[in-house]
Amino acid sequence: MSLILAEAHGPIFRLALNRPEKKNALTLPMYGALTEGLSAAHEDAKARVIFLEGTADCFTAGNDLADFAAAAGGVADLGAIFTFLHALVGVEKPIVAHVRGVAVGIGTTALLHCDLVYAGTDARFQLPFVSLGLVPEAASSLLLPRLAGPARAAELLLLGEPFDAARAVELGIVTRALPPAESRAAAWAAAEKLAAQPAG
Secondary structure, rough: OOOOEEEEEEEEEEEEEHHHHOOOOOOHOOOOOOHHHHHHHHOOOOOOOOEEEEEEOOOOOEEOHHHHHHHHHOOOOEEEEEHHHHHHHHHOOEEEEEEEOOEEEEHHHHHOOOEEEEEOOOEEEEEEHHHHHOOOOOOHHHHHHHOOHHHHHHHHHHHOEEEHHHHHHOOOOOOOEEOOOHHHHHHHHHHHHHHHOOOO
16 A cells, blocks of 8 residues: 555646554655655646645644654665655645644644645644754744744744644634535645646
């Protein structure tokens, strides 16, 4: 079973995290597969929009800490994470994201690089970097203050407390929050509408 699904649907290129038994926690090979998926979307001349999502009840619980601990003691290349982040920042096609359930760490910071983000009202976001002794990733310490203002960004990053979809909309992280049964259809419809816009 592929842990990252990369599928072309006409003008929409879908990238989906597919490790539900581990709440889509990201391993280093999954970062590599995401990078390959972004590259494939870039190379696909028919693809106009990238659609990023998790599974029906979870976006991602963040990094798989067991996988990272094993890598730190071995020869695995942590550069896969940075390669993915560079690809995410540099992608030239718009990204529409859909979030259900938990979106922890990279699950929230990656959204700062998406163009449209739709979430179910069951979504829960968290930036627990400081409590783990880590520096906030993916330029979040730059982008989040621009979206939410310095004081609110500091609270999110320094205290690392979870927040809901309504709060994420208020902060500018999420475009719209909808009932869980409606959120994916709304996100996909937005991707279709965006893909139908005239090419620049």
